[in-house]
Amino acid sequence: MKPNFKILAKQLFLWIFVFAVFSCENDPNDYESASYSKNPEVFIDTFSAGLNFSSYGGAVANAFQVDPDVAYNNSAASMRFDVPNVNDSSGSYAGGSFYTTVGRNLTGYDALTFWAKSTVAATIDVVGFGNDFGDNKYQASISGLQISTVWKKYIIPIPDPSKLTVEKGMFFISEGPENGNGYSFWVDEVKFEKLGTINPQQPKILNGEDVVQNAYVGVTNTIDGLACAFNMPNGINQGVNVTPAYFTFTSSNEAVATVNELGIVNTVGAGTAVISATVNGVEALGSLTINSSGTFVHAPTPTADPADVIPIFSDTYTNVPVNYYNGFWEPYQTTQSADFAVAGDNVLNYTNFNFVGIEFSSPTVDASGMSHLHVDLYIPNALPAGANFKVTLNDFGADGVFGGGNDTGATVTFTAPTLVSQGWISLNIPLASFGALASRAHLGQIVFEGANITNFYADNIYFQNDGSVIPPVPTTAAPTPSYPAANVTSIFSDAYTNLAGSDLNPNWGQGTVTTQVAIAGNNTLKYAGLNYQGLALAGGTNVSNRTFLHLDYYSANSTALNVYLISTGPVEKLQPLTVPTTAGWNSVDIPLSSFAPVNLNDVIQLKFDGNGDIYLDNVLFRN
Amino acid sequence: MKYFSRHTYNGGLAIALLSAISISLSGCDEDDKQSVSKHNWQLAWSDDFDGTAGILPDASKWGFDLGNNGGWGNAELENYTDDPENVSLDGDGHLVITAIQNGNSFTSARVNTKGKFSQAYGRVEARLKMPYGPGIWPAFWMLGANNAEVGWPQCGEIDIMELKGQAPNVINGTVHGPGYSAGGAISSSYALQNSRFDLDYHVFAVEWTENQIDFFVDDYLYKRVSKSDVPGEWVYDHPFFLILNVAVGGNYVGFPTAQTPFPQKMTIDYVKVYQ
Numbered sequence: 001m002k003p004n005f006k007i008l009a010k011q012l013f014l015w016i017f018v019f020a021v022f023s024c025e026n027d028p029n030d031y032e033s034a035s036y037s038k039n040p041e042v043f044i045d046t047f048s049a050g051l052n053f054s055s056y057g058g059a060v061a062n063a064f065q066v067d068p069d070v071a072y073n074n075s076a077a078s079m080r081f082d083v084p085n086v087n088d089s090s091g092s093y094a095g096g097s098f099y100t101t102v103g104r105n106l107t108g109y110d111a112l113t114f115w116a117k118s119t120v121a122a123t124i125d126v127v128g129f130g131n132d133f134g135d136n137k138y139q140a141s142i143s144g145l146q147i148s149t150v151w152k153k154y155i156i157p158i159p160d161p162s163k164l165t166v167e168k169g170m171f172f173i174s175e176g177p178e179n180g181n182g183y184s185f186w187v188d189e190v191k192f193e194k195l196g197t198i199n200p201q202q203p204k205i206l207n208g209e210d211v212v213q214n215a216y217v218g219v220t221n222t223i224d225g226l227a228c229a230f231n232m233p234n235g236i237n238q239g240v241n242v243t244p245a246y247f248t249f250t251s252s253n254e255a256v257a258t259v260n261e262l263g264i265v266n267t268v269g270a271g272t273a274v275i276s277a278t279v280n281g282v283e284a285l286g287s288l289t290i291n292s293s294g295t296f297v298h299a300p301t302p303t304a305d306p307a308d309v310i311p312i313f314s315d316t317y318t319n320v321p322v323n324y325y326n327g328f329w330e331p332y333q334t335t336q337s338a339d340f341a342v343a344g345d346n347v348l349n350y351t352n353f354n355f356v357g358i359e360f361s362s363p364t365v366d367a368s369g370m371s372h373l374h375v376d377l378y379i380p381n382a383l384p385a386g387a388n389f390k391v392t393l394n395d396f397g398a399d400g401v402f403g404g405g406n407d408t409g410a411t412v413t414f415t416a417p418t419l420v421s422q423g424w425i426s427l428n429i430p431l432a433s434f435g436a437l438a439s440r441a442h443l444g445q446i447v448f449e450g451a452n453i454t455n456f457y458a459d460n461i462y463f464q465n466d467g468s469v470i471p472p473v474p475t476t477a478a479p480t481p482s483y484p485a486a487n488v489t490s491i492f493s494d495a496y497t498n499l500a501g502s503d504l505n506p507n508w509g510q511g512t513v514t515t516q517v518a519i520a521g522n523n524t525l526k527y528a529g530l531n532y533q534g535l536a537l538a539g540g541t542n543v544s545n546r547t548f549l550h551l552d553y554y555s556a557n558s559t560a561l562n563v564y565l566i567s568t569g570p571v572e573k574l575q576p577l578t579v580p581t582t583a584g585w586n587s588v589d590i591p592l593s594s595f596a597p598v599n600l601n602d603v604i605q606l607k608f609d610g611n612g613d614i615y616l617d618n619v620l621f622r623n
Numbered sequence: 624m625k626y627f628s629r630h631t632y633n634g635g636l637a638i639a640l641l642s643a644i645s646i647s648l649s650g651c652d653e654d655d656k657q658s659v660s661k662h663n664w665q666l667a668w669s670d671d672f673d674g675t676a677g678i679l680p681d682a683s684k685w686g687f688d689l690g691n692n693g694g695w696g697n698a699e700l701e702n703y704t705d706d707p708e709n710v711s712l713d714g715d716g717h718l719v720i721t722a723i724q725n726g727n728s729f730t731s732a733r734v735n736t737k738g739k740f741s742q743a744y745g746r747v748e749a750r751l752k753m754p755y756g757p758g759i760w761p762a763f764w765m766l767g768a769n770n771a772e773v774g775w776p777q778c779g780e781i782d783i784m785e786l787k788g789q790a791p792n793v794i795n796g797t798v799h800g801p802g803y804s805a806g807g808a809i810s811s812s813y814a815l816q817n818s819r820f821d822l823d824y825h826v827f828a829v830e831w832t833e834n835q836i837d838f839f840v841d842d843y844l845y846k847r848v849s850k851s852d853v854p855g856e857w858v859y860d861h862p863f864f865l866i867l868n869v870a871v872g873g874n875y876v877g878f879p880t881a882q883t884p885f886p887q888k889m890t891i892d893y894v895k896v897y898q
Contacts (some may be wrong), residue, residue: 195818199755201884222877233819235756235789236882 036105041168042098042112042190049172052102055134059174060084060091071188072115072151083122083175085182095174097131098190103166107538107576112156112171112370116147123147124175128156128241137245139169140228142238147185152196156369157198157230157238159246159280199231203279205247205263206286213288214349214380215257215267216296218342223249223263223288226280242455246283247277259292266564270294296342299337299376299424299459310365310463312358313445315346317462323359326350347378347452353450358461361444364400367431368441370463375446378457383421387452389414391427393434396444410434411449419453431463467582470556475523478552478585478617489543490620491535491606493522508534508604517615518574525616530558532609535619540568540602546621548589554581558612563590566607579612592621624639650757655796662830664746664897671893676708676714688733688868699760700872700879701731710734717890722869724761724885733868739770741862746897747783747866748828748839753820754887757877759788760870761889763827765863776804778860781836783843784827787876788883794827796846804854809853811838811846829872833860 041048046066047619055061061080067080081094113127128141140159147154160162171190177183205227215221228242236466248258254274259265265275265288275288276525302309302316311317313325325348335356338349350356375391390413397406412433419425442586446461478510480495481488490496492504506512510531517526551563565571573595577588592600608614670684679685687705694700701722704710710732713719722731749763762785767778782801787793797810828839835861838846850857869889872878880887 017729196815196822197819199791199819199821231755231788231791231821231884233792235759235791236880592718 002344013508031409033464036103036166038108040106040109040113040192042192043079043187044191045071047098047171051101052101053096053098053099055094055096056174057480058091058335059093059095063091063094064096067186068387070186072117072186072188075188077308077360078186079173079190079618080186081173082176082182082184083182084487086180088182090232093125093174093176095125095172095620096460097133097172098170099132099168101168103168104168104170105165106158106192107161108581109164109191109194110158110161110198111195112158112190113153113193113195114171114190115151115153116185116187117149117151117258118147119183120178120181121146121148122175122178122183122185124173124185126175126241127154127171127173129158129171130164130167130169130243131172132167134168136164136169138167139241139243140230140246141172141241145243153187155198155232155238155527157200157232157240158192159200159203159228159240162280163246165597173581190433195233197233200397201229201231201237201278203228203242203247203277203282204286205277205284205286206288208285210287211289213290213338213340215290215292215340217267217292217294218270218296218338218343218373218425219267219292219297221265221267221288221290223247223259223265223275223277226263233252241590242279246279248279249275249277251275256292263288267292293380296345297378297424298342298345298472299347299378299457300426302374302460302462304466305347308465308467310367310370312360312365312463313346313348313459313461315344316337316460316554320360321362323362325358327357329355329357343455344461348461349449350484351446351455353454353456353459355449357445357447359445360402361396361402363446364396364442365463367442367443367463368439369469370440370465371469372430372464372466373427373429373431373434373446374464375429375458375463376460377419377425377427378423378459379419379420379425379453380455380457383416383419384452387416387419388458389419389453390447390449392445392447392449393437393440393443394445394447395437395439396442398441398442400442400444402444406438408436408438409445409447412434424459425458428464470541470543470554470580470582470584471599472556472613474519474524474554474585477520477586478524478615479552479587480522481550481618481622483550483622487623488620489541489546489622490618491537492525492619493617496620499537499541503536506536508532510534515541518553519615519617522617525619527608527614527616528613530561530610530612532607535606535608537604537606540604543592543603543621544600545622545623546592546600548591548621549595550587550589550618550620550622551577552585552587552617553577554585554615555612556581558610558614561608561610561614562572563606563614565592565595565598565603567602569599570605571598572607572611573598574609579610585617588617589622591621639683641649645765654779655868662746662897666895667742667745667898668740668896669893670718671716672712672718672886672891673716674714674756677711679705679711680718682734683733684739685734686737686739688735688866694873695870697873697875699870700758701732701844701870703868704730705732708728713890714759718867720761720867720869720889722754722871722885722887724879724883727749729871729879729885731868731869733784733866735866736823736864737766737768739864740896741864742896743860743862743898744831744833746828746830747840747865747895748826749783749894750824750826751784751799751820752824752888752890752892753791754889755788755791755821756871756883756885756887757789758869758872758883759786759887760873760876761786761866762866762870764866766859766866768864769861769897773797777801777856777858779861780830781829781859781863782810783829783838784840785875786820786853788887789877791821792816792822794840796831798836798853798859800853800855800858803853809848813838813840813843813845824890831859865894865896867894876878 130139
């Protein structure tokens, strides 16, 4: 009797249910998408038809089990999730998605509901639906869902059921340890329902704010700050994480700006366009107004060799590490950033400008080999009288950090007519004009400060060496000579067999410190602190069969340099060498005839005099 | 004994299922209606709340209860005002009463027809859209116009609609009289199974004769209070005046929480009184 009655009751329930469903769904429109199942059940006592489960990467693979022992309302089974302890080698959390291979039509429901309980009171990290291991286009979820040790029903509202015509993501959940401890929770009776007792609150874009953005053709903005909330059957609002696809974005003027289904706004023309959005027909709070000035005039593209540049902000070069382009220095800074990109050209856009700092202190920049600071500026508004623009460079001193008592800074000020509006201004500031800088070896900040300039764009901020600054030590080896060995009598060169017995540093009482150093792996003669320096050959050498004296020399700091050829007598003759070497190694071929009256049949010594630090290589006679 | 108790339990379950299904059927089946005897009601008094947005309701019809009055006998929190931000026409033919939170204090509004209109018997109805949220307590109700002379509950009170914002799908209809007031009042509730009273307008009404008071939601009779039902004196044979208000907090509804959304609005499409 008893079992029979139970079966009868269940059959009765089924019959009534089927009748109820069919008696309500007599609208012909409902049959249009009949190819997709409208099955609301996800997991009642077991997996519903077509349902699959995959755990997420990094999750404990077998954290999910169908549990026949614990179930809501003493039904056949529930879903159990075993959350691991912290540092569990098999995974750091429990999580995965339940999805169907063929989508379902869920447009007739307004919520996903389920019952849950846990071994300890816990907060589920995230739980929702719409995660299909594909585009997750219509994903919706609740973060921080609090569950307890008694069975309770939970509701996840569907932001817009009309979107879920072919939904595969039925249910997903992800939960890590609570305070480092694992535990278990159960979920049961997972199904989509038409509750009717949920009141959608006004959705938001841009966090509900009306944002105004100046733009140009090609500028892209993203509508973010998307939020949906629902007043639940208990009168309390519940926030739901939503994907952009639930929002219908519109532009008031497609000739100015277009917006796609992901909320990406493209500026396509001049004028004003307002981007707004709806969710399920409800106007969202917040908007983006694009004020487009039309075609953007790009800053001039830098042409300097990357080897001569330390880039801070430029798309032409690979920038050095920069901490920030706007430090938002409290409390006096008003400057905001509204940076934009036009067709791949990133531009800094400082609005409500009074001053702003760019910091590049990790590590600091050694600009001692640089000659100029380059900044391209664009002031979009008319320039009032009295406007000025100041550029300050701050060096953080040997400690390389802000403060510490060794920082120095210097400022250069620009006014009209250097400053113009509505056209790019290329400031190429000699670093020498930052006279108060004790050093340029640990630069950490560029600070812009202005008067009567409310807004400007900046681009191509870099330190550059225009050639006037020579690195004190050559960064490359002297060029390797390619003359046939038969045409060469070499004194000092890695490329040839040198004359035997030469003394490269005879003691003539000179102050010069002479050493041999490796420059890029090439043995190089270095005269430090030159006053004069001899170079003695083993004996009288006949170079009358050669045509030139060849030298490669390099000096960043010499202001005078002569080379002498000496024959027995002594008979000597100098030839001046151009210093400093502004273009790297200087290779010279001096006609031996110009050393007359030196006897070319009997050359015994060479000599250099002048000042500074000299690097010397490939000292040879050649034809 | 055990067998029978299980049997009874299962039978009860089956009946509960049947009744749940029959409700969903009634939602689909337009023919399933009550047959309530129809009266030939004549419109005696009404307000459609037509007028310019932002102005107060017609002063010839409506007055205001102001302040907190010691919690209005219910430990209510709100301070009633006649500020248009709490009570004004919306320009689309509605009166809107708005409960506003200012930190830990709340303002709202309570309008009444005291001294301007009162009537004994008839049909009294309003088309309303409710506010919601824990501790929000909107009401459409009537008090005996002799309340100043005889006091409450001797004057009688007919609550055509009260709602607790933490259960936005349930309303209550209640009568208070001597010997059966406050917690002892005669009350009945009506719940929407698949909706709630803030999603759409609903018509709340009583049909009041010398022998009975019938309570309706959308013309569905959910409670009849007959003269023989009241455990004390029947005090509903004299004129009553109308009141519409949104209370915040109090003994009846409980108190708002940090999760109660504010502001909250009760939107009144019309009030009509028939003779």
